[in-house]
Each structure stands twice: as structure tokens, then as C-alpha cells.
Amino acid sequence: NILFLKGFMILFLSCIATRFNFCLSNNPFSLKTLPLEGHLSFDETSLNKASKDFGNRYQYHPMAVMYPKSVSDIATTIKHIWHMGHSSHLTVAARGHGHSLQGQSQTHGGIVIKMESLKVPEMQIHVGNSSPYVDVSGGELWINILHETLKYGLAPRSWTDYLHLTVGGTLSNAGVSGQAFKHGPQISNVQQLEIVTGTGEVVNCSEKQNEELFQSVLGGLGQFGIITRARILLEPAPSMVKWIRVLYSDFTEFTRDQERLISEENAFDYIEGFVIINRTGLLNNWRSSFNPQDPVQASHFKSDGKTLFCLELAKYFNFQQINIVNQDVERHLSRLNYIRSTLFQTEVTYVEFLDRVHVSEVKLRSKGLWDVPHPWLNLFIPKSKIHSFAQFVFGNILTQTSNGPVLIYPVKKSKWDNRTSVVIPDEDIFYLVAFLTSAVPSSNGTDGLEHILSQNKRILEYCQRENLGVKQYLPHHNTQEEWRDHFGTKWEIFSQRKFVYDPFAILAPGQRIFQKTI
Numbered sequence: 001n002i003l004f005l006k007g008f009m010i011l012f013l014s015c016i017a018t019r020f021n022f023c024l025s026n027n028p029f030s031l032k033t034l035p036l037e038g039h040l041s042f043d044e045t046s047l048n049k050a051s052k053d054f055g056n057r058y059q060y061h062p063m064a065v066m067y068p069k070s071v072s073d074i075a076t077t078i079k080h081i082w083h084m085g086h087s088s089h090l091t092v093a094a095r096g097h098g099h100s101l102q103g104q105s106q107t108h109g110g111i112v113i114k115m116e117s118l119k120v121p122e123m124q125i126h127v128g129n130s131s132p133y134v135d136v137s138g139g140e141l142w143i144n145i146l147h148e149t150l151k152y153g154l155a156p157r158s159w160t161d162y163l164h165l166t167v168g169g170t171l172s173n174a175g176v177s178g179q180a181f182k183h184g185p186q187i188s189n190v191q192q193l194e195i196v197t198g199t200g201e202v203v204n205c206s207e208k209q210n211e212e213l214f215q216s217v218l219g220g221l222g223q224f225g226i227i228t229r230a231r232i233l234l235e236p237a238p239s240m241v242k243w244i245r246v247l248y249s250d251f252t253e254f255t256r257d258q259e260r261l262i263s264e265e266n267a268f269d270y271i272e273g274f275v276i277i278n279r280t281g282l283l284n285n286w287r288s289s290f291n292p293q294d295p296v297q298a299s300h301f302k303s304d305g306k307t308l309f310c311l312e313l314a315k316y317f318n319f320q321q322i323n324i325v326n327q328d329v330e331r332h333l334s335r336l337n338y339i340r341s342t343l344f345q346t347e348v349t350y351v352e353f354l355d356r357v358h359v360s361e362v363k364l365r366s367k368g369l370w371d372v373p374h375p376w377l378n379l380f381i382p383k384s385k386i387h388s389f390a391q392f393v394f395g396n397i398l399t400q401t402s403n404g405p406v407l408i409y410p411v412k413k414s415k416w417d418n419r420t421s422v423v424i425p426d427e428d429i430f431y432l433v434a435f436l437t438s439a440v441p442s443s444n445g446t447d448g449l450e451h452i453l454s455q456n457k458r459i460l461e462y463c464q465r466e467n468l469g470v471k472q473y474l475p476h477h478n479t480q481e482e483w484r485d486h487f488g489t490k491w492e493i494f495s496q497r498k499f500v501y502d503p504f505a506i507l508a509p510g511q512r513i514f515q516k517t518i
């Protein structure tokens, strides 16, 4: 009886302790006592900002927003929550620039860490060896890295189309743009990382040190740790860019040329493409500030009623190379099968080219068209299925308008490291197809959110039905079953790694892959 009583007392007391811990950890006052160099904010303005993102569709209200000044601020906070174990429901979402689409950088009732406040390490550029690099904070914006590295005549090798995104945010996905065929995505151009794991440990990792953590975090959707520092590989930067667009009416010719060009790594430095549906003309594409030398001719191309495909190319150069570059470009273009009267070119500075989407952002913001819902859908499609996909989607679903740019370009699997967490199709060449739609708020028509979402659903259902082996990029799934399906053979290792580096599922709850159990 005494033993039974003793056992009962222990159980009772541990329940009270757990309850007490639960109250403590979920209580803002317990956070306020943490020794931080930065600060935590509980005010409504900060909380409201942290519960929004570019997608403009999901809103989760956090309990606090942290503005870290040091890596130890982040480590201390996560360690505090980790020590509370299952008794706390607190989760932590690193927020880069908040350009997620479905609440991925948000947390309901948890702590959002505003990574842009983390200004350490100060950007350090190392030029003195054959492979120069820059060390940056995980919260640094790519546009700032561009400006800083250019002071040394250098720049990162692989980009996204838009540079007002953070290093930690894009490395958690992949970071893909028209340079990926040549250098791979951004996650293939990182040498070293510093990570704060889900237990609050600060760990350096690379291919040679803590390799498993390094590979897990790249494309890891924020699940294994917070990237506080990254070492990014650089290359000599050009000063100018020859920017070219040519049109195709035949999808087979278009993709054949794209695939031919990505196999010749020295032909161009950037290769993308997009679809022009009906009146979405060559010039009124919000995504770029392309001003061809012959704007009158370009404005004629409104493709009324027809679907056209635009191949977009760029060649980097310095002024003294202009003649050689012109000849080189002409030679490569002469082998392509575009509609001959549709060659549009311009020359811009390297910065103007890389920061092209920002110019449109400024314009759209001034018209109140930036902060609208963005029901984007990004897909990786195996090369062998791209024709059936295009036939179905552009022949049956997107026939009248695309409600925004539709990008389509191939990349090579050999430039992606299969040990990282990112999920790609199992074919040597696969296409990124990105439906970058904007919805008109409260419209019930074809430009409204409901209509676009139902189109996205039809596209995804078609891919599933026809078993195309398509994978979502910047993935969004509703159930763990869907996530398992997304990761396929990588699921086991992904979930094992989660258990090792973030066993209580504290990190990046907005991805909704794992749930914190309390």
C-alpha cells in the first residue's frame, strides 16, 4: 500500500510539474526572462506582420516575434523550449522575407524569429583563392549580397529570379533560376553552414563536417535547424548582359531548342522560357522590365487567341568583349528554330538584369497590385512527360488567360545533389513549370481566387491521374500521407533526420509536415 501511495504521489507531482512547466513555457513571462541581446516583441503590429506572407491566403497569429542580434539569442530561445519538452506547445518559425505562399514561415501561438535582424556575421568576402566565397548571415537578402560582392568584382553563381529573398529562405527550398542548368540551384553552390538545431545546439556543417546535417538542411523546408550563417560560392561578375527573347508557336521546337541549349554550357549564361496565352503579351508580363530595342515590333506580339512560347536567354559580357559576344550569340541563335521575325534583344547592366523583378514589384505596389492573393503553383516535371502536360494544360485548362506569368524551362539533374532534402523527378532532365498567378480580391470571375485554385486543382489531379512523376516545388500538402507521397523513397530518411535534429518538432510548423505532440 505504501508503495502504491508513493507511486501515486510521484505521478501526481509529475503531473503538477508538467502542468506547471506547460504554463511556464506557454506563458510570455517565461520568455521575457531569457537573457537576449536582441528582443522579443508582443505588440499587435509585430504579431500582425508576422502572420502574413506573400501568398496572402494563410494567417497564423504568433505569441511573440523575436528580433535576434546574435546566434546565441536563437539558440537560447530554442533550448528553452526544448527543455520544456512535451509540456510546451510552443513552436518556432524562422521568417526570412516572408515570401512564402501558404504560411510556411508562420506559427500559430509560437515564436516567429525575424531572421533579417540577425546581422552577424558581417558579410566577409574571400577573394584570395581559386574558388572565392562570401560568408553571410542566414537572414541576409540576396540583393544585398549582390551589391556587396560586386565591390570585389565578384557575385554568386546561382540566383532566383527575384533577389529580395533571404539566404535561409531560398536554401530551405532550393533556389532555382535560369542559371541552374549551368551551376545547379543555389543549394548546389553552398560550401558551409552554421545551424541552430531543434535542440538549441549551434553546429557548423559542410560536406566534410557533420555532413548529414548539411545535406538535411539544404532543401529541408526549415525542418532540421535554423540557418544562421552560409558560405556562398562566387564567380567573377560581368558588367553587362545581352538579354534576348524569341518566340515559338510550336511547343516541340521550343523545348527541343531549350534542351539543346542547356546541353551546351558555354552558349548562354541564363536560359528560361515562358508561355504567352492569348493577350498576355511579350511586354506586359509583370515579371520583368524587358525593354527591347524594337518596342514597336514587340508590341505587335499579342498572340491573340494563340498560345506562344517565349525562349528567354542571357549572355554575360564585359564591354571590351562586345564584338566576340555578338558573333557568338548570333552563331547560337542561327541554329535555333524560332519564328524568324521574333528576335527581341536588349543590353542592360548585370544588376539591372538580376534585379529585374523588383522593378515590376515597385510598379505593382504603386497600383496596389502586389499585396493580393498569390495562389502560385510550382511543379518539377520529367522531360518525358512535358509534352503531354503542356498539351493538356495549355490545350484544356489555361486557354483564355493565365492570370500571371507561366514559366517553363529545363534543368539538369546532374547539377542537383541527391543527398540533400529537396525532391526532384527521377529523370536526367526535368522542367520547372511555375504558374505565378495573382488573384483579384473579391472577384468571382476567372481572375478570382476560387477560379485559380480550381484550375490548380485540375492541374494537380491530371498529374496524379496520369502518374506523371511530377513533384511540387515550394511544396504544400495537407496531410502526412501526401507528404509521404511527395518524398517517396526519401520519406524514411527525412523523418529519421527530423527525429535526430528536431525531435519535438519545434521548427518550421508552418510547413505542416510534422506536428508537435504535447
Ligand code: FAD
Pocket (backbone or CB within 6 Å): 054, 093, 094, 095, 096, 097, 098, 099, 100, 101, 104, 105, 106, 115, 138, 139, 159, 160, 161, 162, 165, 166, 167, 168, 169, 170, 172, 173, 174, 175, 176, 177, 221, 222, 225, 226, 227, 228, 357, 474, 508, 510, 511
Ligand atoms: P520565408 O518565406 O520567410 O521562409 C520560407 C521557409 O524557410 C519557411 O518555412 C521558413 O520557416 C524557413 N526559413 C526561413 N529562413 C530560414 C532560415 N534562416 N533557416 C531555416 N529555415 C528558414 N524561388 C526560386 O527558387 N526561384 C525563383 O526565381 C523565385 N522567385 C520568386 C519571386 C517572388 C516574387 C517570390 C515572392 C518568391 C520567389 N521564389 C523563388 C520563392 C522563394 O524562394 C521562396 O518563397 C522562399 O521561401 C522565400 O524566401 P524568404 O526569405 O521570404 O523565406
